[in-house]
Amino acid sequence: MHTPVISHAASNWNSHQLAHILTHCFEGYLVPFNIDGDTFATRFSAEDISLNDSKVWLQDGEPKALAAIVRRGQTSRLAAFAIRPELRGQGYGKRFIQQLIDEAQARGDRQMWLEVIVGNDSALALYKRMGFVCQQTLVGFHATGSTLFRPTGELLEIDPLLMAKKMMTDSRLRLPWLSAPETLYKLPGKAYVLDDVAYAMVVPNAQQPKLRMLYVDTATRGKGYAKKLLTLLHERFPGLSTAGSIPEQVAPLYLSCGYRQDPVTQYEMLLKF
Template sequence: MDSISSPASLTARPVLNFTSAEVTEAMNRSFEEYFVPLVFTPETFERRFRSENLDAAASRLWFRDGELIGLTLLARRGYTCRVAAMGLVREARGQGYGRPMLQAAIDEATARGDRAMLLEVFQANEPARKLYERLGFRNERELFTFQRAPTAGVPGGMLTELDPLDVARLVAREGSADLPWMFAAESLAAAAAPARAFHLEDKAYVILRPEPTRTLLLTVLVRPAHRRQGWGRRLLQAVEAAYPGPSLTISMVTPGPGYDFLTAAGWELVPLPLFEMVRPLGA
């Protein structure tokens, strides 16, 4: 499909029709003054969304009278699709464009046989949450972010580097079965430099990505035979010792053991929780 038309003289064109630089510019414009800063280069955009299985044929840039008003980025795995990003440029916000944009994505997903659509939204973003609810999305679970400022002199064990793909395979075999999309084993399998992976005595594993303002931990895994023996805490201490610069961050933590572990380990809860929302599609 080359383009689709919607009410209010809107036209959408597949991301496939644009260069990486053009899509990145559209993304940055659509997320200006957002809850958290989102600024990409073509390289960081590709790195982020490649791992999420972005479908460039199903994703759209939206226009009104030839002028960009926003975008919808769709990721797909099996029968499930995910709104990886949806945003409007500043001058187009508050004019009711979000509903036809998202409804078009829902209609197309249903037509191609997808069975569920999911997305994440900040709990504080009430206008977006209400729109999603009106279009049939329901809260599935809360997702939390933790951070920790590295402390000088923290004792750390000896980290040994390994291929991130090996850790992704371990997560697939031994990790939680229902991890959030961005940190599921399928996403972790695409991790490559500058992401790095380490293990601590073959008992605890981490994949992390150093960034200018933070070090993002993509996954933390302790082998089943070594859980509840302090290996997770020792691993985090070793990471803290090895990366003493910007804050360490772990995103999209679900309620339960991981949440409790980070709280007990002294990590700070960031006051910007998300809802993961799901909408059934089709019959």
């Protein structure tokens, strides 16, 4: 007889403990995963984690699974979900996801998002059985050794909040959660503007700086500003890469600027209640 697996609110643990639990539960995952407490706190606070709605499942007092739930308004997202290897393939994934769905509906959420790595066939099949539908493919890029042309122009640093407010005025803009303006301005990054029409958000790192967003005013799109800005960023931040949250349809822009697409891609999925 199996010992019961009982869920508890993640608010019972601090960021360092949750980071350890998440890394522990991702053991043997398709893509190696490791996160420390400071990174956990920075990343998930920017994504608006709800520790009361996030869950840690215990069996005999030992953490066996973790779900990080982030929320904005009546929309929630499964930002991370991991189960220990010894519990996989026994129906626990379906049980845990159903609990998260039931709780989201009970608090009045209208929809739930998640991302799943392409190639994680068991997880993809589970999410589809639970009613999630693929919306788009998300990809990432990294800069190669040289740019393909030499643009001119000056990048001016601005407050990331100003960039986020600019993006929020674009009513047609629908970005993945990781690239949304509500996420960006809370990250420890730097925002830049080119010619008052093209914006970028970079999280500096000596080893691998991350480009989190590229945005061009609607009135000036199609005039080469995105390509110019992307190339200038490439020159200023050697080794620049993006988060793996770029909609696949804009891949030609990055490829034309000397970036290479990363092998790991994700499906963005949505469940409407």
